[in-house]
Amino acid sequence: MRDHSQKISRRSFIRQTTATGAATACLSTASAAARSTTPAQTTIQEIRSLTPHLLLNGTVAVSRPLLAPSQLSFRIGLARTRMASYPCDSMDFVMMDLERPDRRSRHAHWCTGDLSGRLLEFLCCAEGVDGKNDARLEELFQRILQQRRPSGFIGRYSASPDDPVPEQDPVRAGAASKLFHGLLRYYELTGEPRALSAAKGLAEVLWSVHEEWAKRLADPRTFGDVSQWVVEPFARLYNITKDPRWIEFCRMIRDGLQSCENRVCHSHGFLSTLRGLQELTLITGDLSWNEAVDRNYRIIVEKQFEMADGNIPEKFPHSERNEGCSIADWLMLNLNQGLIHGDDLAYDKAERIFWNALAFNQLITGGLGHRRITANGYGVDKIHEAWWCCTQNGGMAMSHYARHTVTLRQKTLQINLLTPGQFQVPLPGGGFARLRIDTAYPARPETVIEAENMPVEMPLRVRIPSCMQDANIQETRDGKRRRVLLSGKIGHRIEQCHPGVILTYGPLVLAPGRGAENKATAKDSFSEGAPAGYIPKS
Numbered sequence: 374m375r376d377h378s379q380k381i382s383r384r385s386f387i388r389q390t391t392a393t394g395a396a397t398a399c400l401s402t403a404s405a406a407a408r409s410t411t412p413a414q415t416t417i418q419e420i421r422s423l424t425p426h427l428l429l430n431g432t433v434a435v436s437r438p439l440l441a442p443s444q445l446s447f448r449i450g451l452a453r454t455r456m457a458s459y460p461c462d463s464m465d466f467v468m469m470d471l472e473r474p475d476r477r478s479r480h481a482h483w484c485t486g487d488l489s490g491r492l493l494e495f496l497c498c499a500e501g502v503d504g505k506n507d508a509r510l511e512e513l514f515q516r517i518l519q520q521r522r523p524s525g526f527i528g529r530y531s532a533s534p535d536d537p538v539p540e541q542d543p544v545r546a547g548a549a550s551k552l553f554h555g556l557l558r559y560y561e562l563t564g565e566p567r568a569l570s571a572a573k574g575l576a577e578v579l580w581s582v583h584e585e586w587a588k589r590l591a592d593p594r595t596f597g598d599v600s601q602w603v604v605e606p607f608a609r610l611y612n613i614t615k616d617p618r619w620i621e622f623c624r625m626i627r628d629g630l631q632s633c634e635n636r637v638c639h640s641h642g643f644l645s646t647l648r649g650l651q652e653l654t655l656i657t658g659d660l661s662w663n664e665a666v667d668r669n670y671r672i673i674v675e676k677q678f679e680m681a682d683g684n685i686p687e688k689f690p691h692s693e694r695n696e697g698c699s700i701a702d703w704l705m706l707n708l709n710q711g712l713i714h715g716d717d718l719a720y721d722k723a724e725r726i727f728w729n730a731l732a733f734n735q736l737i738t739g740g741l742g743h744r745r746i747t748a749n750g751y752g753v754d755k756i757h758e759a760w761w762c763c764t765q766n767g768g769m770a771m772s773h774y775a776r777h778t779v780t781l782r783q784k785t786l787q788i789n790l791l792t793p794g795q796f797q798v799p800l801p802g803g804g805f806a807r808l809r810i811d812t813a814y815p816a817r818p819e820t821v822i823e824a825e826n827m828p829v830e831m832p833l834r835v836r837i838p839s840c841m842q843d844a845n846i847q848e849t850r851d852g853k854r855r856r857v858l859l860s861g862k863i864g865h866r867i868e869q870c871h872p873g874v875i876l877t878y879g880p881l882v883l884a885p886g887r888g889a890e891n892k893a894t895a896k897d898s899f900s901e902g903a904p905a906g907y908i909p910k911s
Contacts, residue, residue, distance in 0.1 A: 416439075416795075417437065417438075417439040417795045417796075417797055417807075420439060420501035420504055421500055421501050421506070421562065422437055422438075422439075422500055422501030422502060422562075423437070423497070423498065423500070423558075423561055423562055423776075424437060424561075425437055425776065425797075425798070425799055426799060427781075427799055427801065428655040428656065428658075429654070429655050429658050429712075429713065430658035431801060432781075432782065432783055432784075432801075433655070433712055433713075433780065433781055433782045433783075434780060434781040434798060434799045435712065435773075435776040435777055435780050435798075436776055436777075436778060436779040436780060436796040436797060436798045436808075437776070437796065437797040437798075437805075438502055438775040438776055438778060438779075438792075438794050438795070438796050439501070439502070439503075439504055439794055439795040439796075440502060440503045440504070440775055440792065440793070440794040441793035441794045441795075441811075442793075443792065443793050443794070444732070445727070445771060445774065445775060445792055446502075446503040446794075448732065448735060448739075448771055449499055449502060449503050449768055449771045449772060449775075450503060450505065450739075451735065451738075451739030452495070452499075452735070452739050452740070452741070452764055452765075452767060452768030452771070453495075453496070453499055453505070453507055453739075453768060454739050455738050455739030455740045455760065455764055456492055456495070456496075456507070456760070456764060456765065456768075457507060457509070458738070458739075460479070460760070461488075461492070461760055464509065464512060464513065464516060466479060467488055467489055467492060467513070468489055468513075468516050468517075468520075469482045469488075470482050470483070470484055470485055470486060470487055470488050470489055470528070471485065471486060471489050471516075471517065471520040471527060471528040471529065471552075472516075472520060472529065473528070473529040473530055473536070480761055481761045481762075483530070483532065483533060483534045483536065484532055484550070484761075485527075485528040485530065485531060485532040485546075485547030485550055485552075486527060486528055486532075486547060486550035486551060486552030486553075487532075487550055487551055487552075487761065487762065488761045488762070488765075489513070489516075489517060489552060489555075490517075490550050490551030490552030490553070490554060490555040490556075491551045491554075491555065491761075491762060491765035491766065492513060492555070492765055493510075493513055493514065493517065493551075493552070493555030493556070493558065493559060494551060494554045494555035494558045494765065494769060495764075495765035495766070495768045495769045495772075496509075496510045496513070497510070497555065497558035497559050497561070497562045498558060498768075498769045498772045498773070499768055499769065499771075499772045500562055502772045502775050502776075510559075514559055514565070514568065517552065517555075517556070517571075518567060518571060521571055521574065522539065524539065524540070524574075524578060525548075525571075525573075525574025525575060525577050525578045526539040526545065526547065526548055526574075526575070526578050527547075527548075527552055527571065527574075527575065528547055528552075530547075531545065531546060531547045532546045532547040532550060533546075539578075543582065543585050544582055544585055544586055544589060544596075544600070545578050545579055545581070545582050546600055548575040548576075548578040548579050549575075549579060549600045549602075549603040552575070553572060553575045553576070553603060553606040554605060554606045556568045556569075556571050556572040556575070556606075557569075557572050557606050557609045557610060557613075560572065560613075561609070569613065572606065572610060573610070573614070576606075576607065576610055576618075576619060576622075579603065579622065580618055580622065583622060583625065586622075586625065586626075587625055587629075590625065590626065590629030591629060597639065597642065598638045598639040598642035598643045598646070599639060599641075599642035600642075601626050601630065601642065601646040602642055602645035602646050602648075602649060603622075603626070603649075604623045604626050604627070604646055604649025604650060604652075604653070605645065605646075605648055605649030605652050606649075607619045607620070607622050607623050607649070608620075608623060608649055608652040608653045608656055609652065609656075611623075611653075611656065612656045620653070620657075623649070623650075623653055626646065627650060627662070627665060630646065630665055632668065632669060632672065633669050633672060633673065633678070633689045633690075634669075634672050634676065634690070636689075637688050637689070637690075638688060638689050639687075639688055640678075640685055640686060640687060640688055640689050640696065640699040640702070641687075641696055641698040641699045641702055641762075641766075643669075643689065644685075644699060644702035644703060644706055645702055647665070647666045647669060647670075647702075647706055648702060648705055648706055648709065650662050650663060650665055650666050651663060651666055651706065651709040651710070651713065652709075654666075654713055655709070655712070655713065660713075663713060666706070666710070670706070670710060673689075673703075676690065677871075678690050678691070679703065680730070680746070681868075681870040681875045681882060682725065682726075682729035682730045682733070682875075682882040683700065683703065683704070683722065683725050683726030683729055683730035683731070684700060684729075684730040684734075684746070684751075685699040685700050685702070685703045685730070686699070686746060687699060687743065691746075692746070693745060693746060693755075694743045694744060694745050694746055694755055695730075695734065695743060695744055695746055696742075696743055696759075696763060697731075697734045697735075697741030697742050697743070697759060697762075697763030697764070697766065697767045698741075698759070698762050698763045698766040698767070700726065700730045700731050700734055700741075700767070700770075701731060701741070701763070701766040701767045701769065701770035702766070702770070703726060703730075704723055704726040704727060704730075704731055704770045704773075704774065705769075705770050705773050707719045707720070707722045707723040707726065708720070708723050708773055708774065708777045711723065711777065711789060712777065712780055712782065715782055715783065717836050720777070720789045720790065720836055721836075721838065721839045723774065723777070723790070724790060724838060724880050725880055725882070727771070727774055728815070728880040728881055729880070729881065729882045731767060731770065731771070733751070734763070734767065735767065736756075736758055738758060739764070740758040740759070740760050740763070740764040741758070741759065741763035741764050741766075741767035742756070742757045742758040742759035742763045742764075743755065743756065743757040743759065743763075744756055774790065774792070775792060775794070777789055777790060778790045778791075778792040778794070778796060778810070779796040779798055779808050779810075780798065781798050781799065781800070781801075781806075784801065784831060784832075785831065785832045785833075785834050786798060786806060786808070786824065786827065786831060786832070786833045786834070787834050787836065788808075788810070788822060788833070788834065788835040788836060788857075789836050790836075791810065791812045791814040791815075791820050791838065791859075792810060792812070793810050793811055793812050794809075794810060795807070795808070795809050796808045796809075796810070800828065800831075802828070804826060805826065806824060806825070806826050806827045806828075806831075807824065807825045807826055808822060808823065808824045808825075809822070809823045809824075810822050811823075814838075814879075815840075815863065815879040815880050815881070817863070818841050818844075818859070818860060818861040818862060818863045818879075819859070819860050820835075820857075820858075820859040820860075821856070821857070821858055821859075822835065822855075822856070822857040822859070823854070823855070823856050823857075824854065824855040824856075824857075825853065825854055826853050827853050827854070827855055828853070829850075829852065829853060833848065833855050833857060835857060835859055837859075837861070838879075838880060840863060840866065840877065840879045840880050841861040841862065841863055841879075842861060842862045842863070842864070843861050843862045844859065844860070844861040845858075845859070845860050845861060846858070846859050863878070863879045864878065864879075865877070865878050865883075866878075
């Protein structure tokens with residue numbers, strides 16, 4: 374018989390981690406450092422993962438994580454497991470949006486490169502973050518390459534239910550799919566030149582019709598909010614090649630970008646475009662690229678397009694349900710705002726989004742999707758799992774959350790999020806600082822941080838979560854080594870959310886004050902957001 378003693382279910386994991394948190398009540402903060410939460414057989418040097426680099430003119434960087442067992446690592450694993458389970462356990466099923474076999478279909482099969490590209494992007498971003506990977510990654514990449522056409526387009530048809538050949542699509546929308554994103558992530562992870570060549574091919578296809586894009590962008594009613602997310606892969610491609618055409622394409626999109634205010638717009642497409650502008654800010658060091666992000670960020674917060682727990686509606690300003698993709702985008706956008714501006718409030722918001730809106734959106738299967746929004750929280754009906762988009766975007770967001778746990782900013786090592794694990798952060802003078810975080814947070818406000826290879830003159834700063842009171846930090850130094858003990862108090866709080874109040878415990882929102890119920894004054898039209906038929910209405 375097979376030995377199942379080492380397996381752990383979701384319920385037993387939560388029970389075990391809760392018990393561990395309770396047990397720490399008997400431990401002093403000093404003894405917490407002795408608890409090893411990362412598997413001894415795995416070191417951060419032994420795993421393949423995306424390597425961070427200095428950004429924003431060499432002043433900031435995210436970290437390379439190896440998570441210890443935690444809610445974050447468990448949820449990333451759930452998303453990865455979901456994408457290897459039925460029906461996505463079949464590579465033929467996944468690849469249907471590129472191979473397009475005759476007389477066969479699945480949901481969104483005509484959205485060229487969407488599921489296949491999202492899966493490639495997610496698996497690359499999540500690779501090694503928790504010490505694990507998906508063995509199908511290489512097969513997925515090879516299958517994608519087999520669909521490359523002489524023109525550079527990838528896939529049998531363009532992105533339309535009518536199955537046009539790519540050359541019949543005036544804007545070559547299929548080349549702007551998540552496949553572009555995924556190929557560049559694969560190149561960043563592996564250095565595979567064929568991935569870069571394929572991404573360049575898609576860029577050339579789009580550049581060949583950039584004048585048509587300019588015409589469409591002048592009238593957003595003809596274009597929607599989705600395809601503009603191509604800003605992000607163009608930014609990454611510019612960072613690799615320094616070809617000025619790619620930044621010119623991004624400038625064209627930025628200059629034609631509408632505000633999310635006073636109209637109905639697809640939040641996932643819009644927020645993804647803003648994240649692309651953040652990437653350009655980090656890559657070029659030019660803060661003017663982030664001005665549109667800052668303006669719309671303020672609108673979303675001040676106009677309460679988000680709920681008190683960080684939930685985001687499927688469409689701005691409000692709609693009857695949320696979308697896991699949009700919640701994940703909002704999480705990543707806040708992480709980037711924290712990095713670019715050194716904004717503790719943005720990191721605090723990201724923490725709340727992870728523990729509430731994103732966590733609640735993830736189903737028992739590991740997938741993410743849609744929930745109905747009500748005036749006082751969420752409905753128990755109209756729950757849909759979106760294995761074709763939300764699961765991958767949510768998993769990617771959680772891997773970004775891990776990378777932002779520790780960052781470099783302005784010659785200071787920043788602990789932004791209390792996430793257990795090992796972390797490597799690139800230093801301005803070369804090499805990496807190495808950190809280890811052991812924490813019972815949020816079960817208990819006790820954390821031990823140990824750092825090695827830190828420049829003697831470099832400060833180590835810990836962001837205190839807004840939910841932690843009477844925080845106490847003790848730091849000891851020994852050459853290039855640091856040890857920080859953080860303790861405090863966590864309890865129930867009542868917060869104003871205008872209107873009403875919310876009840877919280879630590880980072881958890883227990884009772885929301887209001888929802889983002891359907892208050893849209895503009896017509897809720899799919900022609901102004903996601904393509905009709907892509908996201909089924911309840």
